[in-house]
Amino acid sequence: MATILTFLLVATFLRPLATAKSTIEPCSNFDTCSALVGYSLYTDLKVSELASIFSVDPISLLLVNAIDISYPDVENHILPAGLFIKTPISCSCVDGIRKSSSTVYKTRPSDTLASISAVIYGGLVSADQIKGANPKAALSDPSVLNIGTKLNIPLPCTCFDNKDNDLPTIYMSYLVTPTDTLMGLAARYATTLTDLMNVNALGSPAIEEGDNTTTLTDLMNVKAVGSPAIEDCDILAIPLSACASNFPRYASDYGLFVPNGSYAIAASHCVQCSCGPGSRSLYCMPTSLAVSCSSMQCKRSNLMLGNVTSQSTSAGCKVTSCSYDGFVNGTIITSLSTSLQPRCPGQQQFPPLVSPPKALPDSLFAPTQAPAPAPSHSPSPSESGGFPKKHSNQKPSVLPSSGAVLGFPPTNIPTGNASVESSGTGSLVNPFSIISTTFLLGSVFKFLLSLPF
Numbered sequence: 001m002a003t004i005l006t007f008l009l010v011a012t013f014l015r016p017l018a019t020a021k022s023t024i025e026p027c028s029n030f031d032t033c034s035a036l037v038g039y040s041l042y043t044d045l046k047v048s049e050l051a052s053i054f055s056v057d058p059i060s061l062l063l064v065n066a067i068d069i070s071y072p073d074v075e076n077h078i079l080p081a082g083l084f085i086k087t088p089i090s091c092s093c094v095d096g097i098r099k100s101s102s103t104v105y106k107t108r109p110s111d112t113l114a115s116i117s118a119v120i121y122g123g124l125v126s127a128d129q130i131k132g133a134n135p136k137a138a139l140s141d142p143s144v145l146n147i148g149t150k151l152n153i154p155l156p157c158t159c160f161d162n163k164d165n166d167l168p169t170i171y172m173s174y175l176v177t178p179t180d181t182l183m184g185l186a187a188r189y190a191t192t193l194t195d196l197m198n199v200n201a202l203g204s205p206a207i208e209e210g211d212n213t214t215t216l217t218d219l220m221n222v223k224a225v226g227s228p229a230i231e232d233c234d235i236l237a238i239p240l241s242a243c244a245s246n247f248p249r250y251a252s253d254y255g256l257f258v259p260n261g262s263y264a265i266a267a268s269h270c271v272q273c274s275c276g277p278g279s280r281s282l283y284c285m286p287t288s289l290a291v292s293c294s295s296m297q298c299k300r301s302n303l304m305l306g307n308v309t310s311q312s313t314s315a316g317c318k319v320t321s322c323s324y325d326g327f328v329n330g331t332i333i334t335s336l337s338t339s340l341q342p343r344c345p346g347q348q349q350f351p352p353l354v355s356p357p358k359a360l361p362d363s364l365f366a367p368t369q370a371p372a373p374a375p376s377h378s379p380s381p382s383e384s385g386g387f388p389k390k391h392s393n394q395k396p397s398v399l400p401s402s403g404a405v406l407g408f409p410p411t412n413i414p415t416g417n418a419s420v421e422s423s424g425t426g427s428l429v430n431p432f433s434i435i436s437t438t439f440l441l442g443s444v445f446k447f448l449l450s451l452p453f
């Protein structure tokens with residue numbers, strides 16, 4: 001919380017309104033960090049299609065949402081429109097500001113910068129920002145782009161040293177929807193109102209940018225605005241508690257952070273790591289995926305990666321563990337450690353997995369539902385992710401409001417497989433054929449605003 005005052009709020013898109021603010025993090029080094037982007041599917045998408053929109057490994061995408069990957073043919077599973085998911089991204093420093101530099105979008109027929117911005121990426125990035133990140137691509141919005149053009153998509157992200165209140169944290173960029181409140185978001189993501197306001201500089205005078213770009217020079221010339229309220233389309237950084245890795249800098253998975261209640265895959269799919277419940281330590285073990293892997297046995301012991309043995313002694317419990325220490329040059333590094341603890345650890349606990357969602361929870365479409373009340377308990381990660389929780393009867397309080405905000409009237413709900421079947425080959429369907437009128441109007445409005453008048 002100490003350094004928060006340096007975090008500025010700037011207008012990013014909907015330029016003429018100049019109201020949408022985004023929490024950005026100035027930066028000056030070339031380090032990258034693990035970050036997340038919250039995203040609501042604009043149409044039914046296969047897991048692999050969704051992963052390609054964000055240039056991420058489908059397995060990583062599923063695991064960070066605690067979705068069971070042992071499900072048959074899981075990469076071709078179709079996720080429903082409106083589903084809220086967290087996407088892992090690598091957060092870099094570009095032109096003095098934290099953003100994703102590894103997200104690449106390959107244009108498809110009839111894409112425009114405005115549609116890529118407002119529809120595919122749901123407003124997380126503006127057309128101008130995409131334009132700015134692709135100086136060589138000779139873009140002339142709103143005209144249709146050449147098919148197959150590879151565009152860098154500078155998604156918003158923050159690192160903030162992967163800490164919040166000095167505890168390991170991964171930050172999720174979150175696009176505010178009209179029904180969101182800070183209290184509701186704090187409850188949904190098991191953080192506090194104070195933290196959310198501090199991280200996003202909402203308590204202190206925020207800075208509003210009047211221009212369409214987000215260069216540092218512009219940030220220096222901005223006027224202060226005082227409103228702590230959040231508004232539709234603001235982009236917030238939401239701190240999620242996480243488990244930190246402690247791999248050496250030369251490991252290819254250096255800096256891995258795993259959000260509480262989820263999993264990550266490492267070492268070319270050989271190792272899976274999990275975080276929580278009940279522990280803030282990263283726990284890694286071999287995956288059950290059929291891949292060939294280098295040895296996962298700890299040297300000078302018969303313990304395998306993930307094995308923990310304990311032995312009660314008069315002085316306490318002697319715990320020996322074989323843990324994962326990173327992936328170096330194709331080799332899985334393990335380390336054996338012994339410690340004396342007051343009590344012997346119990347059985348390793350794993351975050352609960354959900355099966356791949358097939359449909360949004362019914363209650364999402366309940367007629368004109370009032371903004372979801374903030375849950376009075378700390379929601380579990382699966383709830384926060386917006387997945388239908390197995391055996392749950394408390395849906396309304398934990399729904400992803402972003403899904404509801406798309407405003408699908410009941411008659412327009414793209415049912416599980418219908419809309420994708422009509423597209424034939426499983427390629428992306430024309431977004432406009434299935435997006436609701438409400439969302440369509442919103443998008444057109446955004447297109448108009450983004451035209452260079």
Ligand SMILES: *[C@@H]1O[C@H](CO)[C@@H](O)[C@H](O)[C@H]1NC(C)=O
Pocket residue numbers: 285286303304305306307308
């Ligand atoms: C050690 O780990 C391996 C691989 O996960 C597992 O099959 C085995 O049962 C574990 N052994 C002990 C003693 O925990």
Ligand SMILES: *[C@@H]1O[C@H](CO)[C@@H](O)[C@H](O)[C@H]1NC(C)=O
Pocket residue numbers: 250328329
């Ligand atoms: C990785 O392998 C290359 C060549 O095999 C070697 O030069 C390099 O030092 C190795 N890196 C580490 C961290 O071991």
Ligand SMILES: *[C@@H]1O[C@H](CO)[C@@H](O)[C@H](O)[C@H]1NC(C)=O
Pocket residue numbers: 190241260261276277278279280379380381
């Ligand atoms: C992690 O999530 C669980 C719920 O799944 C919660 O009980 C626990 O307090 C969380 N841990 C931390 C450190 O936030």
Ligand SMILES: *[C@@H]1O[C@H](CO)[C@@H](O)[C@H](O)[C@H]1NC(C)=O
Pocket residue numbers: 415416417418
């Ligand atoms: C999906 O398709 C199958 C077979 O084509 C059909 O039985 C099922 O009802 C469909 N589900 C939905 C949600 O439309």
Ligand SMILES: *[C@@H]1O[C@H](CO)[C@@H](O)[C@H](O)[C@H]1NC(C)=O
Pocket residue numbers: 128211212213451452
């Ligand atoms: C963005 O602002 C710059 C001035 O900073 C201006 O030259 C440019 O035309 C603007 N672009 C659009 C699309 O409005």
